[in-house]
Amino acid sequence: MCSVKIIIKLMSRVIIFDICFVAGQTKICGVNFMMAHIIDISSQKGGTGKTTTAVNLAASLAIFEKKTLLVDCDPLGNATTCLGIDKKSLSLDLYGALVGDSRPEDVILNTELPHLSIIPSKFRLIHAEARLYRVPGKKKILRSLLASLQEFYDYIIIDSPASLNFFTVSALVAAHWVMIPFQFQIHSLEGLGQLLLVVRSIQKQYNPDVKIAGILLTMWEPGNANPPTATFKLLRRFDTRLFETVIPWDKVLRESLNNQKPVALYDINSRASKAYLELAKEIIEVLKLPEETVDNH
Ligand SMILES: Nc1ncnc2c1ncn2[C@@H]1O[C@H](COP(=O)(O)OP(=O)(O)O)[C@@H](O)[C@H]1O
Ligand SMILES: [Mg+2]
Numbered sequence: 001m002c003s004v005k006i007i008i009k010l011m012s013r014v015i016i017f018d019i020c021f022v023a024g025q026t027k028i029c030g031v032n033f034m035m036a037h038i039i040d041i042s043s044q045k046g047g048t049g050k051t052t053t054a055v056n057l058a059a060s061l062a063i064f065e066k067k068t069l070l071v072d073c074d075p076l077g078n079a080t081t082c083l084g085i086d087k088k089s090l091s092l093d094l095y096g097a098l099v100g101d102s103r104p105e106d107v108i109l110n111t112e113l114p115h116l117s118i119i120p121s122k123f124r125l126i127h128a129e130a131r132l133y134r135v136p137g138k139k140k141i142l143r144s145l146l147a148s149l150q151e152f153y154d155y156i157i158i159d160s161p162a163s164l165n166f167f168t169v170s171a172l173v174a175a176h177w178v179m180i181p182f183q184f185q186i187h188s189l190e191g192l193g194q195l196l197l198v199v200r201s202i203q204k205q206y207n208p209d210v211k212i213a214g215i216l217l218t219m220w221e222p223g224n225a226n227p228p229t230a231t232f233k234l235l236r237r238f239d240t241r242l243f244e245t246v247i248p249w250d251k252v253l254r255e256s257l258n259n260q261k262p263v264a265l266y267d268i269n270s271r272a273s274k275a276y277l278e279l280a281k282e283i284i285e286v287l288k289l290p291e292e293t294v295d296n297h
Contacts, residue, residue, distance in 0.1 A: 040175035046162035049218035054159035059262030060280035062116035084260035214241035
């Protein structure tokens with residue numbers, strides 16, 4: 001028996017038909033709808049640009065008319081604030097969906113960008129683990145929740161907290177891809193190695209499908225002693241893809257976050273806005289089809 005895949009794009013969804021040739025006959029032996037790519041923005045170090053990247057990558061994908069859901073998986077709720085959502089008046093959030101008080105589709109909010117939605121969070125998220133204490137497989141709840149929403153989006157971007165805890169593990173268990181924002185400093189290389197080991201252990205224990213999408217250099221300063229090429233060389237020893245896009249240090253990013261807007265809506269001509277739009281293009285290109293392997297570059 002031999003088979004071919006026919007890929008058809010219909011109303012922005014990708015449908016993959018498996019066509020088999022058996023005993024001189026042609027048959028459709030499978031139909032798969034391409035689901036959202038779930039990308040977890042993760043690093044065990046605080047302040048590496050995770051939230052900034054999650055918010056601005058999600059917004060940039062939405063600007064390219066990709067249906068995108070941003071999931072704020074950090075009890076600090078910074079991604080929620082960055083999109084101008086008032087946490088005090090928020091009653092439907094990720095906490096409610098995780099503990100089963102709300103349906104996943106009820107906790108999704110629209111944003112200023114027509115193609116961008118968010119599942120917001122506030123500090124009560126921290127109590128989710130204690131409330132789920134006796135629930136078996138509690139680390140897989142986020143995964144099931146996002147799986148139920150996957151067919152409605154092209155991309156689901158998760159903003160994870162720093163350090164290894166219930167939320168970072170839940171996000172890795174739910175994800176197809178991990179993007180690692182990395183602010184280059186020699187002593188940060190150790191933390192990077194640790195995160196790659198954690199991803200490997202999640203692959204073994206819970207989620208064999210999770211792959212590293214790549215390392216993203218963030219907050220790059222023009223006066224940096226190492227040029228990006230030298231840094232790339234150093235990072236290659238981790239045998240992990242490096243995004244070609246480098247996010248520059250740009251004060252406009254801080255201003256845009258203080259103004260609770262993605263940078264593209266604050267100053268589309270800024271270096272940071274251009275970089276995050278470039279990153280969105282790179283992601284669209286790199287993760288094009290589900291069969292493509294990215295980490296074996
Ligand atoms: N490229 C950048 N240029 C300048 N400031 C940045 C940049 N990226 C992030 N920041 C700032 O650095 C701080 C930490 O970023 P954040 O995204 O919150 O990190 P994390 O989520 O990893 O803790 C924030 O104040 C943010 O505004
Ligand atoms: Mg953060």
